[in-house]
Amino acid sequence: xxxxxxxxxxxxxxxxxxxxxxxxxxxxxxxxxxxxxxxxxxxxxxxxxxxxxxxxxxxxxxxxxxxxxxxxxxxxxxxxxxxxxxxxxxxxxxxxxxxxxxxxxxxxxxxxxxxxxxxxxxxxxxxxxxxxxxxxxxxxxxxxxxxxxxxxxxxxxxxxxxxxxxxxxxxxxxxxxxxxxxxxxxxxxxxxxxxxxxxxxxxxxxxxxxxxxxxxxxxxxxxxxxxxxxxxxxxxxxxxxxxxxxxxxxxxxxxxxxxxxxxxxxxxxxxxxxxxxxxxxxxxxxxxxxxxxxxxxxxxxxxxxxxxxxxxxxxxxxxxxxxxxxxxxxxxxxxxxxxxxxxxxxxxxxxxxxxxxxxxxxxxxxxxxxxxxxxxxxxxxxxxxxxxxxxxxxxxxxxxxxxxxxxxxxxxxxxxxxxxxxxxxxxxxxxxxxxxxxxxxxxxxxxxxxxxxxxxxxxxxxxx
Amino acid sequence: xxxxxxxxxxxxxxxxxxxxxxxxxxxxxxxxxxxxxxxxxxxxxxxxxxxxxxxxxxxxxxxxxxxxxxxxxxxxxxxxxxxxxxxxxxxxxxxxxxxxxxxxxxxxxxxxxxxxxxxxxxxxxxxxxxxxxxxxxxxxxxxxxxxxxxxxxxxxxxxxxxxxxxxxxxxxxxxxxxxxxxxxxxxxxxxxxxxxxxxxxxxxxxxxxxxxxxxxxxxxxxxxxxxxxxxxxxxxxxxxxxxxxxxxxxxxxxxxxxxxxxxxxxxxxxxxxxxxxxxxxxxxxxxxxxxxxxxxxxxxxxxxxxxxxxxxxxxxxxxxxxxxxxxxxxxxxxxxxxxxxxxxxxxxxxxxxxxxxxxxxxxxxxxxxxxxxxxxxxxxxxxxxxxxxxxxxxxxxxxxxxxxxxxxxxxxxxxxxxxxxxxxxxxxxxxxxxxxxxxxxxxxxxxxxxxxxxxxxxxxxxxx
Numbered sequence: 055x056x057x058x059x060x061x062x063x064x065x066x067x068x069x070x071x072x073x074x075x076x077x078x079x080x081x082x083x084x085x086x087x088x089x090x091x092x093x094x095x096x097x098x099x100x101x102x103x104x105x106x107x108x109x110x111x112x113x114x115x116x117x118x119x120x121x122x123x124x125x126x127x128x129x130x131x132x133x134x135x136x137x138x139x140x141x142x143x144x145x146x147x148x149x150x151x152x153x154x155x156x157x158x159x160x161x162x163x164x165x166x167x168x169x170x171x172x173x174x175x176x177x178x179x180x181x182x183x184x185x186x187x188x189x190x191x192x193x194x195x196x197x198x199x200x201x202x203x204x205x206x207x208x209x210x211x212x213x214x215x216x217x218x219x220x221x222x223x224x225x226x227x228x229x230x231x232x233x234x235x236x237x238x239x240x241x242x243x244x245x246x247x248x249x250x251x252x253x254x255x256x257x258x259x260x261x262x263x264x265x266x267x268x269x270x271x272x273x274x275x276x277x278x279x280x281x282x283x284x285x286x287x288x289x290x291x292x293x294x295x296x297x298x299x300x301x302x303x304x305x306x307x308x309x310x311x312x313x314x315x316x317x318x319x320x321x322x323x324x325x326x327x328x329x330x331x332x333x334x335x336x337x338x339x340x341x342x343x344x345x346x347x348x349x350x351x352x353x354x355x356x357x358x359x360x361x362x363x364x365x366x367x368x369x370x371x372x373x374x375x376x377x378x379x380x381x382x383x384x385x386x387x388x389x390x391x392x393x394x395x396x397x398x399x400x401x402x403x404x405x406x407x408x409x410x411x412x413x414x415x416x417x418x419x420x421x422x423x424x425x426x427x428x429x430x431x432x433x434x435x436x437x438x439x440x441x442x443x444x445x446x447x448x449x450x451x452x453x454x455x456x457x458x459x460x461x462x463x464x465x466x467x468x469x470x471x472x473x474x475x476x477x478x479x480x481x482x483x484x485x486x487x488x489x490x491x492x493x494x495x496x497x498x499x500x501x502x503x504x505x506x507x508x509x510x511x512x513x514x515x516x517x518x
Numbered sequence: 519x520x521x522x523x524x525x526x527x528x529x530x531x532x533x534x535x536x537x538x539x540x541x542x543x544x545x546x547x548x549x550x551x552x553x554x555x556x557x558x559x560x561x562x563x564x565x566x567x568x569x570x571x572x573x574x575x576x577x578x579x580x581x582x583x584x585x586x587x588x589x590x591x592x593x594x595x596x597x598x599x600x601x602x603x604x605x606x607x608x609x610x611x612x613x614x615x616x617x618x619x620x621x622x623x624x625x626x627x628x629x630x631x632x633x634x635x636x637x638x639x640x641x642x643x644x645x646x647x648x649x650x651x652x653x654x655x656x657x658x659x660x661x662x663x664x665x666x667x668x669x670x671x672x673x674x675x676x677x678x679x680x681x682x683x684x685x686x687x688x689x690x691x692x693x694x695x696x697x698x699x700x701x702x703x704x705x706x707x708x709x710x711x712x713x714x715x716x717x718x719x720x721x722x723x724x725x726x727x728x729x730x731x732x733x734x735x736x737x738x739x740x741x742x743x744x745x746x747x748x749x750x751x752x753x754x755x756x757x758x759x760x761x762x763x764x765x766x767x768x769x770x771x772x773x774x775x776x777x778x779x780x781x782x783x784x785x786x787x788x789x790x791x792x793x794x795x796x797x798x799x800x801x802x803x804x805x806x807x808x809x810x811x812x813x814x815x816x817x818x819x820x821x822x823x824x825x826x827x828x829x830x831x832x833x834x835x836x837x838x839x840x841x842x843x844x845x846x847x848x849x850x851x852x853x854x855x856x857x858x859x860x861x862x863x864x865x866x867x868x869x870x871x872x873x874x875x876x877x878x879x880x881x882x883x884x885x886x887x888x889x890x891x892x893x894x895x896x897x898x899x900x901x902x903x904x905x906x907x908x909x910x911x912x913x914x915x916x917x918x919x920x921x922x923x924x925x926x927x928x929x930x931x932x933x934x935x936x937x938x939x940x941x942x943x944x945x946x947x948x949x950x951x952x953x954x955x956x957x958x959x960x961x962x963x964x965x966x967x968x969x970x971x972x973x974x975x976x977x978x979x980x981x982x
Contacts (some may be wrong), residue, residue, distance in 0.1 A: 161868075161870075163762060163869070164869055165765065166868070186766070207711065208711045208715075210709045210711075214709055219709055219711075221715070222686070231961065236955075236957060237958040238954075238958060239958065241933055241934070241935055242868035242933050243866040243867060243899055243933075243934060243938065244866070244899055244900070245678055245683055245895070245898050245899070245938035246935040246937070246938065247671065247674075247935075247937050247938065247939055247940070248937050248950070248953055249950065249953075249958075249959075249962050249980055250722070250723055250727075250965055250966075251672075251685070251718050251719060251721065251722055252958070252961060252962065252965075254685075254715050255714060255715060255718065255719050255965075257715065258711050258714070258715055259714055259715075263714075275765055275766065275770075278768055298627060301629065301739055302650070304739055306739075343811065344768050344814055346810050346811055346813070347807065347810055347814070349810070350808055350809075402707040402709045403707060404625075404705075404706035404707060405627070405708065406627035406628045434708035434709050435707055435708055435709070436707075436708070436709045469706050469707075470705070470707055471707045471710040471711075471712045473710070473711050473712050474709035474710065474711065475711060478712055478713065482712075486713065489713075490702075491700075493695065493699040493701050494702060494716070497695065497701050497716060497968075497969070500968035500969070501719075501965060501968050503968065504961075504964035504968040505964070516713055516714075
């Protein structure tokens with residue numbers, strides 16, 4: 055079936071070409087547009103038009119033309135987001151920033167990288183590591199996600215315990231407002247208190263306030279050494295006590311990942327080491343820094359838990375380190391064996407609330423008769439909660455949704471938040487007013503209106 | 519002379535009393551109001567009324583009543599600010615938050631303190647240090663400034679090199695909007711990406727967006743050890759190279775203060791150690807962390823600079839440490855001997871630009887025939903620039919103002935910012951549009967309007 059002619063689209067294409075857009079930067083064919091309508095949530099949409107700008111000036115042009123015609127704009131990176139933040143509407147224009155992928159500068163003296171939003175995060179990390187520098191944020195998607203997407207969603211990762219999240223590394227931005235005007239925020243100064251912190255406001259705003267076209271990122275000196283250990287404990291409470299003991303004893307791990315007993319059972323077979331039967335919770339702990347401090351902290355770790363841990367393995371080299379990570383890496387595919395589908399959320403709670411949240415989720419699992427598998431970032435309280443079910447069974451699907459409602463209720467009751475690193479997008483917006491008061495939401499909406507009075511920039515995200 | 523009767527004030531006082539304000543919380547007498555009209559910039563104003571709320575609810579009441587009468591509100595901590603951020607207008611109400619000084623909770627497990635804005639920063643540090651915890655931001659004013667003021671101005675301090683500034687520790691806020699409604703931002707979660715980051719937007723907003731009534735602060739485990747060294751170099755360039763060499767060699771000092779040759783000459787007499795004649799720049803370096811890592815880094819420091827430093831003293835105990843700090847602490851009073859007055863600014867530049875900025879300021883000093891003394895935070899590029907002059911000499915005063923214009927021009931030319939830690943307030947607002955583009959300022963103003971459409975909350979600050 056041929057698509058009906060869309061005069062708005064046709065006119066826009068003409069104007070874009072007149073303004074210097076090349077044919078291959080304008081995607082109008084139905085079958086090609088489809089490639090820009092999905093994201094990692096498996097939602098699909100069919101945007102009216104897709105543009106692939108190659109520089110900030112073309113982003114300005116696109117936004118100016120869209121403003122004239124009052125069209126909606128949906129910025130997009132690699133679309134690896136887990137909350138629907140990149141899903142367009144059928145009457146919207148997708149602005150895919152994947153062609154803006156230049157590393158513009160690595161300023162070694164100031165330890166700051168200036169990059170375009172389409173740079174793949176992992177590639178940036180490799181590039182700076184060749185210079186002895188380090189960009190710490192490590193979302194699981196880093197080998198394919200873009201730094202622009204990371205900034206828009208304020209991506210986290212296992213290293214957040216010690217190094218924080220993307221927001222902690224963004225020193226400045228260049229962004230195009232919905233009317234096509236350019237703003238610059240921040241600078242290369244470590245201290246800067248001149249006016250409002252628009253940088254932090256744009257980070258994590260999920261593409262709803264402006265289109266980011268340039269990013270200044272703080273870098274660190276690469277750590278000299280890293281040491282990875284796997285520890286097994288007989289209960290989540292014992293593991294949580296162990297984590298607190300680490301912090302109290304000046305051990306500052308870069309990573310503390312955990313696997314609950316469902317997760318352990320899912321990956322136990324075929325591990326390159328033997329987990330004791332009684333192991334209920336496994337912690338994967340990484341310590342990095344200067345060689346001296348890594349050595350001292352690792353020794354302290356061993357002393358601290360020589361009695362309490364059921365098992366403690368310390369990797370002696372890179373290949374042993376990889377072996378310890380196998381359990382964590384195999385998790386996502388392995389839990390697929392528990393049930394055909396999963397609904398996964400990335401709640402976060404204050405770190406000390408982890409044992410309580412796990413206990414309450416176990417009770418919930420019994421109540422809804424669905425397995426709930428938990429793993430994730432124990433060091434920072436960010437838990438990946440997976441409700442395992444068969445979505446084709448309507449009765450299970452219903453219980454699954456009931457479980458999600460209760461998971462959020464438990465999380466908020468414990469002082470937690472709907473999302474630790476995935477963002478709200480369109481998948482969690484219905485729960486947004488459970489977390490924030492009407493006055494707080496109204497304030498956020500007033501900020502949105504200040505930036506985007508016609509609600510044309512990534513509409514339908516965050517707010518209920 | 520008796521003041522004329524002010525019917526608006528009298529009516530307001532009646533309503534405040536009806537709403538539970540006690541007599542001693544309402545300051546209407548002219549001579550007492552004067553105590554709330556100044557700040558560290560020595561500006562003076564005479565606010566219409568001063569209120570001393572004792573809890574968040576009273577702040578709400580005050581703002582609701584002010585809203586009804588469309589009166590201006592000026593929040594205020596200890597008024598130790600250096601940019602006029604706390605200066606009221608004569609028709610405004612000062613809201614002094616110094617009575618809201620309770621430490622509400624120190625959550626040791628999550629390492630988070632919840633405090634009211636009037637808590638003295640140094641007192642909070644002492645309180646948490648008794649529990650083995652650490653609140654790093656250390657503005658020079660910490661023994662009398664309030665944490666609320668620190669948050670409103672995003673205060674820095676010497677430790678920012680390693681530990682960052684106040685913004686890096688604020689996890690959440692409770693704040694009252696100009697209409698009297700309460701918002702809560704952030705939470706106790708280390709990772710949280712649910713909606714816009716209003717916390718970071720309020721930090722450093724200089725009391726222009728909302729009145730902060732509660733603050734959640736991240737704490738760290740107290741460092742085991744600290745080692746202080748003083749190093750003298752023959753030039754600023756040599757000192758700057760030394761700083762870069764530290765970072766490249768995995769030395770991560772918590773503090774790198776510097777004194778230029780004017781500063782050195784001002785304090786040279788009577789120091790408990792002898793500075794070589796050729797010393798042009800002195801660095802005061804502190805390294806903290808685990809005992810093992812402090813030892814390793816201190817040894818590396820000594821090796822690195824055993825040839826290049828003209829002098830290197832390492833403090834062996836707390837009293838020797840105090841002796842090394844004497845040079846830095848005596849600076850402010852000592853430079854007063856150079857000239858009767860000083861105009862001091864706290865510019866910041868990208869760290870690597872420090873030698874260039876110092877060279878250009880020396881040329882400027884010759885051009886305007888006024889001594890320009892520089893010291894401050896070499897590790898983070900934040901320089902306290904002091905133009906020394908006799909303000910009573912109109913010709914010198916004129917050259918002083920010319921110098922300030924050029925200091926900001928040089929700073930911005932090198933990618934710097936008007937203020938590293940003092941804020942814009944009303945003393946630097948005339949320069950604000952030199953740093954930011956019209957579109958960026960318009961965006962900040964739109965945010966201001968979103969929070970405070972009638973411009974009643976600390977008006978006259980930040981914007982030109």
